[in-house]
Amino acid sequence: MGEATIKWGILAAGGIAGSFAGDLAHASNGEAYAIGSRNLEKAKAFAEKFGIPKAYGSYEELVADPEVDAVYVATPHPYHKENVLMALRAGKAVLCEKPFTVNAAELEELVAYAREHKLFLMEAMWTRFLPVIRRVREWLAAGRIGEVRMVKADFGFRAGWDPAGRLLNPELGGGALLDAGIYPVSFASMVLGPHPQTIQSTAHIGETGVDEHFSVLLTYENGAVASLNGAVRLAIGNDAYIHGTNGKIYIPGFLNATTATLYVEGEEPETVTDDRTFRGYAYEAEAVGQALNAGLTENSDISLDESLAILRLMDQIRGQWGLKYPFE
Incomplete structure (x- = not known):
């Protein structure tokens, strides 16, 4: 059946x-x-x-x-x-x-x-459910690049000036961290976990009182670091890099990844590609369907505990800037 x-x-x-x-x-x-x-x-x-x-x-x-x-x-x-x-x-x-x-x-x-x-x-x-990202996770689980020491992930774009729109309006929870930053922060969590030892961050707070771009540096107990950037009024690269003791993984346009390349010392580069003809949201929908058909109430690829930990981390980052929304 x-x-x-x-x-x-x-x-x-x-x-x-x-x-x-x-x-x-x-x-x-x-x-x-x-x-x-x-x-x-x-x-x-x-x-x-x-x-x-x-x-x-x-x-x-x-x-x-x-x-x-x-x-x-x-x-x-x-x-x-x-x-x-x-x-x-x-x-x-x-x-x-x-x-x-x-x-x-x-x-x-x-x-x-x-x-x-x-x-x-x-x-x-x-992003977690895209075939390319699933392959990246397999490479990491197999230890192909050795011990992961550094993650770099950026996502940003230059939106038009619209103070009343959701990207810049504090009444609508505007700002780069919540809109764009969730991607690099979640990516770092996927690779290194959602519990960094220290958090350093800075942001440019624009005219409307929300962050227009930000930078975050996370350090972990094992010495690994994650460098993350996001923006809604600045077009920056949307790529991700994972560096390990034996190689690296490069994912251009990581949030909707269609390709990734594995570089291992002493080996030829290995590239995975996804030639899908649709956006990619179907994969997360399928994952929900599989969970429901199996009688599950959570998905292990993005658990509720991890989502909670990510939001607590983002609360701390925002707290460093003194950014609080009117409805909070």
Whole structure:
């Protein structure tokens, strides 16, 4: 007997929701079944574009649909806590966009509820599930580059000046760390773990009062270091490097990786490529489906404990800059 097909409900009809909905056509065990928006006309247009059977003019109606197995939360991160909680209270499995919440205190509440009610909950760190990143993890697990001593990961882009938009507006949890920085911070956690011994950081706080770009240096108990940079008003390289005592791994455009190269001393370079024709969100959707079909409430590739540790780390980094949001 094959896997049951997971009927997905998509909560919010913005850009990333569209990317996820489009990718579900490539998932082996899931389908886009319903879309919920605060605007019914917008929901209907979204449903028509992606061939989704059900369209709702509220999030409440979406999570109340008994046919929906899992809800993908795609709202801006200040709304994640209330939206995830709504879906969990309706008994749904939840995949929530990153960052999971604005701070660790919010996530602690969600994790406690999900665990108490034995409901599936996962952060949508889609990078972890890409075939290229899975191969990178295999190389690391096999010790191909020796002991990992250094990680460097950057993600940044130059967004237009829009003080009211979500990237720069403190009322919407704006700033580089939460929007772009979650990628390099999570990547370092994947390689070196989420518990550095020391944290050093600096940021440029712009006119709106949020971080426009930042740099973080993490050191670990074993002597390893991670150098991480992020930006929303500065186009920087989006690559990652992992250096070990016997070689290195280079991942260009690591967050949506389609290739990575392994360099081992004394050996020819080894390159892995992924020629997928879709964005890559299908892989995380499949992972949720596999977990649900196996009766699991978490995914070991990005556990709730790790997501919590990452947010606690980001809280500490933000604390070093004195950056607190109006709603905190």
